[in-house]
Amino acid sequence: MKKYIITYLKSADGFNLLSLHLKNTTMKTIIKTTLAAILLLATSQLFAQREKEIQNSEVQGIYLNADNFKSGELTRPTDKQHAGDKIKLKQFFISPEIITIEQGKKTVFYKDSIFAIQLTNGENYRFINRDPYLIADTSSLYIYTRKTVKATSKQVGPRSTFIAVPVTYYYFSFGNHKTIYSLTLANLRKYVLTDSAIHMAVCDKFTSDEMLQKINKKTGRFELNETILSKLNK
Numbered sequence: 180m181k182k183y184i185i186t187y188l189k190s191a192d193g194f195n196l197l198s199l200h201l202k203n204t205t206m207k208t209i210i211k212t213t214l215a216a217i218l219l220l221a222t223s224q225l226f227a228q229r230e231k232e233i234q235n236s237e238v239q240g241i242y243l244n245a246d247n248f249k250s251g252e253l254t255r256p257t258d259k260q261h262a263g264d265k266i267k268l269k270q271f272f273i274s275p276e277i278i279t280i281e282q283g284k285k286t287v288f289y290k291d292s293i294f295a296i297q298l299t300n301g302e303n304y305r306f307i308n309r310d311p312y313l314i315a316d317t318s319s320l321y322i323y324t325r326k327t328v329k330a331t332s333k334q335v336g337p338r339s340t341f342i343a344v345p346v347t348y349y350y351f352s353f354g355n356h357k358t359i360y361s362l363t364l365a366n367l368r369k370y371v372l373t374d375s376a377i378h379m380a381v382c383d384k385f386t387s388d389e390m391l392q393k394i395n396k397k398t399g400r401f402e403l404n405e406t407i408l409s410k411l412n413k
Contacts, residue, residue, distance in 0.1 A: 238266045242294040245356045257281040273309045307359055319404040323350040349392055363388045377410045
């Protein structure tokens, strides 16, 4: 065995192959470590710029359905007056469940079966694809918003750099509010703008999806809803 090793190491080709293997292994390790560091940095930047996560202690109650929401009938599954009382949104793992504990009794609510949650500051959030969206306007269409970030790569010389770009997503619902749609002109034309006067007013004023996102700073309402209401009230 020793003779075999000595002979192998004395061989120029064998020695070079061994050296090359070691170099490649080292290079692969360096590349993997570098990529892991870049990914970790990009992830930390994303979470740093995301909208502040809702804390369990901020949840005041649950609206079980749209009718409860309209009438302001809030279900309070726990009074938080006993040791261990809590509401757990389980957001980190994007769980489908909300768990409440009242005097040791556990109750499970599913995010896709309730209508919304209310926070102690009065804000209401509805879960869309298990993410909480602010119910931003209910004056006509219900409009939902969520601020977050997405990672994009930018080429800087020979290197690619990850950049966290802030984005806001918009959805809407109407009628019984069971189905939620992306806020686009195509969806409005397809599902909402059945009245010719409203159709004309909306399409004349809003010529792009981005324009639908405008908010009247004086009233705090979406200009889209104000346009619809202006025709409904005539």
